[in-house]
Amino acid sequence: MSSKIESAQLAAFRPKSGRRLITYMWKYRALYVMALPGIAYFLIFKYIPLLGSAIAFQxxxxxxxxxxxxxxGLKHFQRMAENPEFLHILNNTLLISLYDIVFKFPAPIILAIMLNELRLVLYKRIVQTVVYMPHFLSWVIVSGIAVGILSPSSGMVNQVIVWLGFEPIYFMGDNAYIRSIIVGSGIWREAGWGTIIYLAALAGINPELYEASEMDGANRWRQTLSITFPALLPTIVIMFLLQIGNFLDFGFERVFVFLNPLNIVNGEILDTYIYKAGLLRQQFSFTTAVGMFKSVVGLFLLVIANALSKKATGESLY
Known part of the structure; x- marks a missing residue:
């Protein structure tokens, strides 16, 4: 019955014929005027630039x-597939993005659940403010903090290592640590900000569910597994699908500020490679082909993940 009512309501907002389209648009002109800035943004900065992708075939x-x-034709795509440097950088991007999903994606979920368990309101607000703050720091500042903490001479981490009787480690100059530093700094900067969406979802849970579970003898851990996590699942699925869509789009500034000649072998990703090959070496067609490759892979992964999510959980983007 409710679905029929919703269909009738939607039908009321649709023009019944092409001849009445202008009348319909005039009737709801205020809504169309409010939508114009958003439409203009996507047209100017998202759709029109797609025409420039033609240079990938020139x-x-x-x-x-x-x-x-x-x-x-496909000359630059063939060159991309045969280029050992590109294949190595693609492997770096895949590994760093995979680490980001495995470690960074669950961090705001866990943090949101922990914050939700705090009962002292003042303390909860203070903690929320503290974990939100790193989001407002630029990546340049974040990299400076990381360099200072990991410094082999004066860094806090190496002071602890020396105190334990070991030799100091030059973290920023070792390929073995750069991926962990990039992912770890991302967790520190974004985990708190990512909790906002999950805390909003937790606020919508009916408190009577927890009261009923307490009467049945469920402890806090059992309530989290049986009530909290299932309530968060739709939000988690949507956020995961959005993350998958940007799998190869890791972010230029997030990585570039950490790179130096000593760690670039394991730290270089497609975004920094596009900057160097496209702007510094002026290989415009080749880097446009690399950008198209990133977009197509992201779209492909998003479609597959969305289909699997719809079949497994009933939640999807479309």
Whole structure:
């Protein structure tokens, strides 16, 4: 019955014929005017730039432009697949993105559940403020903090290592640690901010569910597994799908500020590679092909994850 009512309500907002479209739009003109800035943003910054992807199939010359540059088909995609440097950087990106999903994605969920268990309101608000604050720091500042903490001469971490009787470690100059540093700094900066969505979902849980479970003898751990986590599951699924869609889009500034000649072998990702090859070496067509590859892979993973999610949990983006 409710679905029929919803269908009737939606039908009321649809124009019944093409001839009445203008009348319909005029009737709801205020809504269309409010939507114009958002529509303009996506048109100007998202859709129109897609036309520039044509240079991935050209030997682009900035003086000749898109219209005058010769078309070369899939030449740059073939070069990309045969380039050992690209394949190594792709492997770096896949590993760092995988670590980010495994360790960074659950962090705000766990933190939100822990904050939700705090009963002293003042203390809870103080903790929330403290864990939110790193989000407002730029990656340049975050990298500076990391360099200071991990410094082999004056860093807090190495002072503890020396106190324990071991030799200091130059973390920022070792390929073995750079991936952990990148992912760990991301967890520190974003985990608190990511709790906002999950805390909002937790606020919508009916308190009577917890009261009923207490009467049945359930402890806090059992309540978390049986009530809290299932209530968070739809939000977790949506956020995970959004994360999967950006699997190869790790973020240029997040990585670039940590790179140096000593750790670049394991630290370089596709975003920093596009910057160096595209802007510094002026390989515009090749890096556009790399960007298209990232987008296609992200779309492919998103469609697959969305289909699996819809079948397994009933939750999906579309």
């Amino acid at each position: 030997d682009f010359n900035m003086f000749k432009g898109v219209g005058g540059s010769p078309w070369v």
